[in-house]
Amino acid sequence: MEFVGKEEKRVFKEMDFFSSSGSDSSRIELRRDVSEDGHSNELDTGLNLLTTNRHVSERCKVEDKDVSRKELEMNRRSSSSNEFIILKGELDRMNSENNQLRNVIDQVKKQFYELQHHIMTVVQHQQNSKSENQQIHKISMQMVDAESEARKQQIFLGPKQFVNQGTTRPDDHSDSAIIHVQDEYDNNVQQPWIANNNKVPRLDSSDDNNDDKNNESAAEATMKKARVSVRARSEATTISDGCQWRKYGQKMAKGNPCPRAYYRCTEAVGCPVRKQVQRCAEDRSILVTTYEGKHNHPLPPAAMAMASTTTAATTMLLSGSSYSSSNPLMSNPFDTYAPTMLSSPNMATLSASSPFPTITLDLTNPSFNGTSQFKLPQHFQLFQNQPQTSSSGPHPFNQILSHQSKLSNGQFSVEFMDAATKALTTDPSFSSALMAAVASIMGNKPLPNTINNATPEIARNMSDSSMVNTDFLNR
DNA sequence: CGTATTTGACCAGCGC
DNA sequence: GCGCTGGTCAAATACG
Numbered sequence: 001m002e003f004v005g006k007e008e009k010r011v012f013k014e015m016d017f018f019s020s021s022g023s024d025s026s027r028i029e030l031r032r033d034v035s036e037d038g039h040s041n042e043l044d045t046g047l048n049l050l051t052t053n054r055h056v057s058e059r060c061k062v063e064d065k066d067v068s069r070k071e072l073e074m075n076r077r078s079s080s081s082n083e084f085i086i087l088k089g090e091l092d093r094m095n096s097e098n099n100q101l102r103n104v105i106d107q108v109k110k111q112f113y114e115l116q117h118h119i120m121t122v123v124q125h126q127q128n129s130k131s132e133n134q135q136i137h138k139i140s141m142q143m144v145d146a147e148s149e150a151r152k153q154q155i156f157l158g159p160k161q162f163v164n165q166g167t168t169r170p171d172d173h174s175d176s177a178i179i180h181v182q183d184e185y186d187n188n189v190q191q192p193w194i195a196n197n198n199k200v201p202r203l204d205s206s207d208d209n210n211d212d213k214n215n216e217s218a219a220e221a222t223m224k225k226a227r228v229s230v231r232a233r234s235e236a237t238t239i240s241d242g243c244q245w246r247k248y249g250q251k252m253a254k255g256n257p258c259p260r261a262y263y264r265c266t267e268a269v270g271c272p273v274r275k276q277v278q279r280c281a282e283d284r285s286i287l288v289t290t291y292e293g294k295h296n297h298p299l300p301p302a303a304m305a306m307a308s309t310t311t312a313a314t315t316m317l318l319s320g321s322s323y324s325s326s327n328p329l330m331s332n333p334f335d336t337y338a339p340t341m342l343s344s345p346n347m348a349t350l351s352a353s354s355p356f357p358t359i360t361l362d363l364t365n366p367s368f369n370g371t372s373q374f375k376l377p378q379h380f381q382l383f384q385n386q387p388q389t390s391s392s393g394p395h396p397f398n399q400i401l402s403h404q405s406k407l408s409n410g411q412f413s414v415e416f417m418d419a420a421t422k423a424l425t426t427d428p429s430f431s432s433a434l435m436a437a438v439a440s441i442m443g444n445k446p447l448p449n450t451i452n453n454a455t456p457e458i459a460r461n462m463s464d465s466s467m468v469n470t471d472f473l474n475r
Numbered sequence: 476c477g478t479a480t481t482t483g484a485c486c487a488g489c490g491c
Numbered sequence: 492g493c494g495c496t497g498g499t500c501a502a503a504t505a506c507g
């Protein structure tokens with residue numbers, strides 16, 4: 001029996017070995033069996049063997065689980081490897097597409113620059129021509145005469161002019177013009193633009209005796225002094241116009257507790273374009289951005305419209321009325337719009353009372369009345385019909401226009417103007433299109449192709465006049 | 476450390 | 492000539 005006991009001990013030791021990785025309680029139970037009963041009978045041995053077998057079986061199950069886990073892991077790794085290969089292939093394909101798109105963009109850019117250069121050359125040529133300068137001078141005089149006449153007739157020309165004329169109408173922006181030329185700097189009813197030749201280079205008759213160089217410098221100086229101003233409600237420090245600017249100064253200006261910031265264009269070294277940003281003294285939620293000068297370098301598509309605007313605006317301020325030109329850039333915008341502008345209290349004014357001739361686009365006025373005789377060109381109405389893609393969703397301007405179209409009084413809502421302002425300050429493409437529209441108003445010219453490049457959807461609308469809905473203007 | 480912004484100084488034009 | 496004002500410069504400072 002002792003042999004049996006020894007054999008049991010050996011077996012139990014083996015069992016203990018096998019169960020070493022098992023639960024501690026099992027091991028303790030087996031050892032107790034050995035110590036307490038050195039003379040275990042065969043039944044006990046059998047029971048113990050069964051117990052041992054169970055533990056070995058469990059151990060095998062554990063090992064089987066490990067194998068299965070490892071197999072799963074290997075399969076998973078294999079699957080990940082396949083996925084990696086697929087992703088890599090996808091990445092390669094996308095890189096290839098990106099390269100192709102880059103090539104397309106490069107080609108478009110090249111065409112854009114060539115076209116822009118061509119346009120600049122044509123415009124420059126026109127501006128340099130002596131006859132054009134004579135015409136400009138004549139037109140300027142007629143513009144001043146027209147304004148003087150308008151003042152005599154006490155036609156409402158804008159908030160500040162109303163104050164100057166001694167009327168009781170408040171200096172209220174709710175009645176300010178959507179587009180007007182105004183004095184941004186003082187309330188002087190005189191016209192230093194004309195009365196003071198020193199403030200702005202004047203293209204007087206003496207130019208007739210000057211050479212082309214002098215004419216060119218005078219024209220350039222005048223173009224530099226003429227300004228385009230945009231009024232918009234914005235919490236931002238500046239509106240998004242697609243250009244790169246560097247702040248180079250800040251000053252407190254007379255009559256306004258808000259400082260005026262000075263920026264210069266940094267798209268290219270030596271670009272003469274400047275802009276001033278200042279909050280309106282009467283309503284500090286309004287940001288007034290004033291542009292001056294003409295870019296001397298290729299512009300990004302988003303900024304092209306603003307450049308077109310400033311050029312067209314300065315051209316308009318110089319070219320005045322009743323003259324047409326073969327060059328649409330030099331044609332007179334007031335041929336179409338000025339009479340209505342001058343006679344409509346909500347549309348436009350013409351003023352030379354600023355040290356610099358300035359045209360202002362006012363996006364802060366919710367009371368623009370669509371029933372006015374004034375008709376926006378189709379460019380300006382494009383947002384009403386802009387196709388809406390499922391991915392990008394409706395342009396905020398479209399949303400508001402859709403809402404506004406339900407109004408019965410034909411007035412732009414506050415929401416409308418807020419959306420316009422928001423779009424102007426956050427969406428360069430909107431700013432571009434808007435500026436192109438204004439340029440179109442002022443220059444009576446077709447939309448630049450560059451805008452078509454920048455905003456293809458908008459461009460499609462513009463090229464398809466059937467898409468243009470003018471109902472809200474005629475309501 | 477390079478770039479952008481700030482801010483006081485400076486200049487030119489203008490009115491008195 | 493002097494002072495006021497708008498505009499620009501450039502050194503100092505901030506920021507990423």
